[in-house]
Amino acid sequence: MVDLKVKVHELEFKNPVTTASGTFGFGEEFEEFIDLNRLGGIFVKGLTLHNREGNPYPRMAETPSGMLNAVGLQNKGIDYFINNIYPRIKEYDTEIIPNVNGSTVEDYIEVTERINEIEDINAIELNISCPNVKEGGMSFGISCPSAIAVTEAVREVYDKTLIVKLSPNVTDICEIAKAVEGAGADSISLINTLLGMAIDPHTRKPILSTLTGGLSGPAVKPVAIRMVWQVYNAVKVPIIGMGGIMNAEDTIEFMLAGSSAIQVGTANFIDPEVSIKIIDGITSYMGKYKIDSVSDLIGAMDVEELY
Amino acid sequence: MVDLKVKVHELEFKNPVTTASGTFGFGEEFEEFIDLNRLGGIFVKGLTLHNREGNPYPRMAETPSGMLNAVGLQNKGIDYFINNIYPRIKEYDTEIIPNVNGSTVEDYIEVTERINEIEDINAIELNISCPNVKEGGMSFGISCPSAIAVTEAVREVYDKTLIVKLSPNVTDICEIAKAVEGAGADSISLINTLLGMAIDPHTRKPILSTLTGGLSGPAVKPVAIRMVWQVYNAVKVPIIGMGGIMNAEDTIEFMLAGSSAIQVGTANFIDPEVSIKIIDGITSYMGKYKIDSVSDLIGAMDVEELY
Amino acid sequence: MKKIQDCKVLGVKNLNDDTYILELTTPETPEIIAAGNFAEIKVDHTPDVFLRRPLSIFDVDYTNKKISFFIKITGKGTALLKEAELEQNINIIYPLGNSFKPEANGNALVIGGGSGIAPLLLLANELKIKKSEITFLLGGRKNTDIHLFKEFEKYGTVLITTEDGSLGEKGRVTDHSIFNSINGFTKIYTCGPNPMMKAVGEIASANDIPCEVSLENMMACGFGACLCCVTETHEGNKCVCTEGPVFNVNDLKW
Amino acid sequence: MKKIQDCKVLGVKNLNDDTYILELTTPETPEIIAAGNFAEIKVDHTPDVFLRRPLSIFDVDYTNKKISFFIKITGKGTALLKEAELEQNINIIYPLGNSFKPEANGNALVIGGGSGIAPLLLLANELKIKKSEITFLLGGRKNTDIHLFKEFEKYGTVLITTEDGSLGEKGRVTDHSIFNSINGFTKIYTCGPNPMMKAVGEIASANDIPCEVSLENMMACGFGACLCCVTETHEGNKCVCTEGPVFNVNDLKW
Numbered sequence A, B: 001m002v003d004l005k006v007k008v009h010e011l012e013f014k015n016p017v018t019t020a021s022g023t024f025g026f027g028e029e030f031e032e033f034i035d036l037n038r039l040g041g042i043f044v045k046g047l048t049l050h051n052r053e054g055n056p057y058p059r060m061a062e063t064p065s066g067m068l069n070a071v072g073l074q075n076k077g078i079d080y081f082i083n084n085i086y087p088r089i090k091e092y093d094t095e096i097i098p099n100v101n102g103s104t105v106e107d108y109i110e111v112t113e114r115i116n117e118i119e120d121i122n123a124i125e126l127n128i129s130c131p132n133v134k135e136g137g138m139s140f141g142i143s144c145p146s147a148i149a150v151t152e153a154v155r156e157v158y159d160k161t162l163i164v165k166l167s168p169n170v171t172d173i174c175e176i177a178k179a180v181e182g183a184g185a186d187s188i189s190l191i192n193t194l195l196g197m198a199i200d201p202h203t204r205k206p207i208l209s210t211l212t213g214g215l216s217g218p219a220v221k222p223v224a225i226r227m228v229w230q231v232y233n234a235v236k237v238p239i240i241g242m243g244g245i246m247n248a249e250d251t252i253e254f255m256l257a258g259s260s261a262i263q264v265g266t267a268n269f270i271d272p273e274v275s276i277k278i279i280d281g282i283t284s285y286m287g288k289y290k291i292d293s294v295s296d297l298i299g300a301m302d303v304e305e306l307y
Numbered sequence C, D: 001m002k003k004i005q006d007c008k009v010l011g012v013k014n015l016n017d018d019t020y021i022l023e024l025t026t027p028e029t030p031e032i033i034a035a036g037n038f039a040e041i042k043v044d045h046t047p048d049v050f051l052r053r054p055l056s057i058f059d060v061d062y063t064n065k066k067i068s069f070f071i072k073i074t075g076k077g078t079a080l081l082k083e084a085e086l087e088q089n090i091n092i093i094y095p096l097g098n099s100f101k102p103e104a105n106g107n108a109l110v111i112g113g114g115s116g117i118a119p120l121l122l123l124a125n126e127l128k129i130k131k132s133e134i135t136f137l138l139g140g141r142k143n144t145d146i147h148l149f150k151e152f153e154k155y156g157t158v159l160i161t162t163e164d165g166s167l168g169e170k171g172r173v174t175d176h177s178i179f180n181s182i183n184g185f186t187k188i189y190t191c192g193p194n195p196m197m198k199a200v201g202e203i204a205s206a207n208d209i210p211c212e213v214s215l216e217n218m219m220a221c222g223f224g225a226c227l228c229c230v231t232e233t234h235e236g237n238k239c240v241c242t243e244g245p246v247f248n249v250n251d252l253k254w
């Protein structure tokens, strides 16, 4: 039996495969397709303090090997989550990790405080990288001072595992990664979406109501792998990698680059069973290459003798 | 007859379709495939002061809807170009635009000065965005002070059309665009490649000898369109857009976002005739939508009534 | 229960240049389908189509394990499906979405335009079982856009408009003379281009006739995971893929 | 003259699970092919293969307008080409690259491993025309990796090594007993995996026998535009697609 367990700070995942926030609803949407108990964890849809309607339709554009979204954190607010959704989904035997968002530092603090009261939730993912909101979101994640400010503030009120999710839309990802590590992050997840845009040449209109949106899917994978590798070499905290993962081979690539766990995002839309297939694929890979513990793959890219 | 002419500062292109530096050799490589005289222009392979061998093999990795390259500006140096290559290619009835590179500001100046002596060359493209060299290249293009320094220095010694090529690997592309505009650029071309990486899950080795390389192809198009649109709204100088253009529809998308002309890059590898097909495709598009002058499309994205 | 299934291509029936019916065999007895339900179809072997494509279920044959789609070519995905080879596997997720709520013993006006007629034959069948009278109003740009006339005729009267007047009355569906006296209808059901549905909805509201519309918003997933497909309602944004595609027109904030 | 052509699939002949011959009909008389020339093939209808794939030209029939490829499946593109349907169009750019320089009236040792045998039958034909004697040495992991024995036999002696000893001598090609006495050979030609060619090259150099190797570097374009495919030589980096794929082993800095 291969050992699929990985640790991200104090969080223990039964395997490195989790699902990315905003691409997996609250897990329930996939109940008819897969056994959710098999997942390492579920990063639920981005939560804010109050109800948010998100951006106007259209919010989606298909692009080569990817898609743009401009959902804009539509959700019913943290209290609704705690009272109406969490009681149902807490029954799954997997880590449920809320994705925390805000327009101001105070928002982030308040959402975190509410989650802190829930005993079984062992971690939060602080999203300082949403490109689809006018206030907060990515604006926090693209400069060190603001990234530090929000991380420190949340750290103050949260003592379980604090994962900070970074934006790839920056000149120097290591600088930001080191900043949030210094501010108390227990783990770094990356990448959120790349800022992109699409225009319909026939109507001559932008496809998204917000003009720009977030690019995800296989198209971004090379950028994500590069950033995971850079950050892996810059910080000590464990990394949760994502960006374009479609199968087990992509997952291995992310782990070799330095990810302790990974999140499957856009791929869930195309194949709702993909996360389970990835878990099975990792098991086969480990069998083939005689790897006993999946954690041996973390950062294990072989750079010694190149060619 | 539709009017395909566009102007980029003092440069007149017979149509907006040019080919991207590093993806079209010196034009000659395509002579057996297409009539080079039909092109708006040819941005030739990146030139440096001295002979450069570039990076070790392997220099290429295929990625979803794109590729990574780590060529690293292999070329025989500016003098070889002037003495041995240019005399042959100057016969083409199209704009030949050298792509100028350097490890130091002095390098850039010297290469520019040599080119300045050639009468028929009406413009240069200053590449401050190559991600595949250890010194110079992209490091100039990702911070305002260095982008300004090199642009000003070259502006000093060059009085024909100066195009500055920007890197997408920055937090704020507008900031850099305004900086080089202020420093004297007559036009801005973008995007160069996004920094990426790929690992072979089976050998566990990085695929490129340099670990990281530049991502190009359709995968990057949404990012490129977004940056062209942002820069179009930030500066007054004309923009030459590129990044993932595969066909006439993509070209229209770039023009609507604010490009006065475009460069076709990676697509040339897959279909050496693509640039000519694009010119024909634009003509059909203009016929279909009754557009007389292609320059009416520049920045003509319709954002009035979205939906 | 939603299923992900590989279905074999049984045939592609061309109705005209840009419209066809795709028939698939399901590996087991198909799920129970209500009119308005749709499937998310994976278009394979193309670099250009990344996401699945939502298509209404046009017909289902529980005995012979068949399910079919009525498809109008609007782009790359729908063009490629037309080239599907016999016996090729096509992966679908279905049934998705809610469905029309056919009224019993009523007098139904069923309006379809373009690919919007896809769910209407199943709807007609349900209405007939519930003993409603049916009048169909089908619109198109020209006569070759009007499909399945005979099939609809089995269930009721079929009225037609074409923009060029080559079949039925000239004009758009809402120009049809039937709208001069629609008070006899107890419910309107419609599916088609948004502008058409909006115009129909306005007439329905003005005449106090209940009206259901089936939306075709762009979707990334089709099963409630991405929140890309929303439409604005008086109770906020709602998912067209899970809370729709069928809505009561009065709930929509168009 | 390089051409970009749509060629029709005439057939796929399976040699074993992972090796096959793809035959195409060219729209006009094929270009003149020299042994070592290759084509860049567009693998269509797949989201996974973005760039063309370089393949040596295995055979050409000027009269019947045919051109064929000997292909070993190593990944997505080569796997997909095997599924090519009869009559399907495949777009190729050819002929590309330089070619072997067959010596006249010599005594040739021609060594192939894996897909490296692809250009060797054309080479054998050229050598025969130039009146050279030929000895082939073919290597593989097991007996089923040894292909086209009969075809090679028409041109000369065929020696074989397999790593598991199931055919010919046991071991790698360079373990073959022929290397105990190779001074009779006037030139060595080889194509196969890099480690094999390096080993062969070393023996050739040590014995002062001229040796040509045909490299299979990864390529983005295949016609000199990208500079991705270089190999290090004593005169600096050279493009394998235009200055190669065939090199004199002494020029390479391996």
Ligand SMILES: Cc1cc2nc3c(=O)[nH]c(=O)nc-3n(C[C@H](O)[C@H](O)[C@H](O)COP(=O)(O)OP(=O)(O)OC[C@H]3O[C@@H](n4cnc5c(N)ncnc54)[C@H](O)[C@@H]3O)c2cc1C
Residues within 6 Å of the ligand: A200, C038, C049, C053, C054, C055, C056, C057, C069, C070, C071, C072, C073, C074, C075, C076, C077, C078, C079, C097, C115, C118, C119, C215, C216, C217, C218, C219, C245
């Ligand atoms: C619930 C639902 C049921 C549907 N049922 C049917 C049906 O039964 N028969 C049928 O022919 N069509 C139906 N459609 C529409 C169908 O999904 C689109 O025509 C199809 O996805 C277009 O894909 P494509 O690759 O051919 O076009 P693309 O190349 O992706 O796009 C072509 C054009 O169509 C637009 N477009 C793309 N996707 C959609 C979409 N989902 N809705 C509206 N416009 C879109 C694009 O913006 C573009 O302008 C339905 C849509 C929904 C949401």
Ligand SMILES: Cc1cc2nc3c(=O)[nH]c(=O)nc-3n(C[C@H](O)[C@H](O)[C@H](O)COP(=O)(O)OP(=O)(O)OC[C@H]3O[C@@H](n4cnc5c(N)ncnc54)[C@H](O)[C@@H]3O)c2cc1C
Residues within 6 Å of the ligand: B062, B200, D038, D049, D053, D054, D055, D056, D057, D069, D070, D071, D072, D073, D074, D075, D076, D077, D078, D079, D097, D115, D118, D119, D215, D216, D217, D218, D219, D245
């Ligand atoms: C001039 C030339 C002539 C060739 N002639 C033949 C031939 O006649 N018959 C034949 O079977 N093969 C030949 N090859 C090799 C062939 O091009 C590769 O096997 C093929 O491109 C792999 O594509 P794929 O999509 O199947 O594999 P991929 O899925 O792209 O890759 C699978 C594995 O192969 C490696 N790979 C990919 N491309 C190449 C490449 N160009 N060279 C080496 N490794 C690669 C990848 O790194 C990966 O590890 C030739 C290559 C060159 C450069």
Ligand SMILES: Cc1cc2nc3c(=O)[nH]c(=O)nc-3n(C[C@H](O)[C@H](O)[C@H](O)COP(=O)(O)O)c2cc1C
Residues within 6 Å of the ligand: A020, A021, A022, A023, A045, A046, A047, A069, A071, A073, A099, A127, A130, A165, A191, A192, A193, A215, A216, A217, A218, A220, A242, A243, A244, A245, A263, A264, A265, A266, A267, C226, C227, C228
């Ligand atoms: C439709 C959609 C909605 C998303 N919503 C969120 C969100 O609420 N919070 C968040 O942190 N990331 C969100 N993301 C980003 C993903 O979690 C992930 O970082 C990104 O999609 C890259 O991974 P992928 O390429 O595997 O999809 C969203 C992505 C998509 C496509």
Ligand SMILES: Cc1cc2nc3c(=O)[nH]c(=O)nc-3n(C[C@H](O)[C@H](O)[C@H](O)COP(=O)(O)O)c2cc1C
Residues within 6 Å of the ligand: B020, B021, B022, B023, B045, B046, B047, B069, B071, B073, B099, B127, B130, B165, B191, B192, B193, B215, B216, B217, B218, B220, B242, B243, B244, B245, B263, B264, B265, B266, B267, D226, D227, D228
């Ligand atoms: C193989 C290769 C080599 C390149 N070399 C150069 C170069 O020498 N100078 C330069 O400015 N850009 C170079 N580029 C970047 C392209 O000019 C272009 O900016 C980029 O590829 C994006 O366009 P595309 O997606 O259409 O290829 C190179 C790109 C590739 C793929």
Ligand code: FES
Residues within 6 Å of the ligand: C218, C219, C220, C221, C222, C223, C224, C225, C226, C227, C228, C229, C230, C239, C240, C241, C242
């Ligand atoms: S399409 Fe994803 S939620 Fe409706």
Ligand code: FES
Residues within 6 Å of the ligand: D218, D219, D220, D221, D222, D223, D224, D225, D226, D227, D228, D229, D230, D239, D240, D241, D242
């Ligand atoms: S493969 Fe492009 S130059 Fe050789």
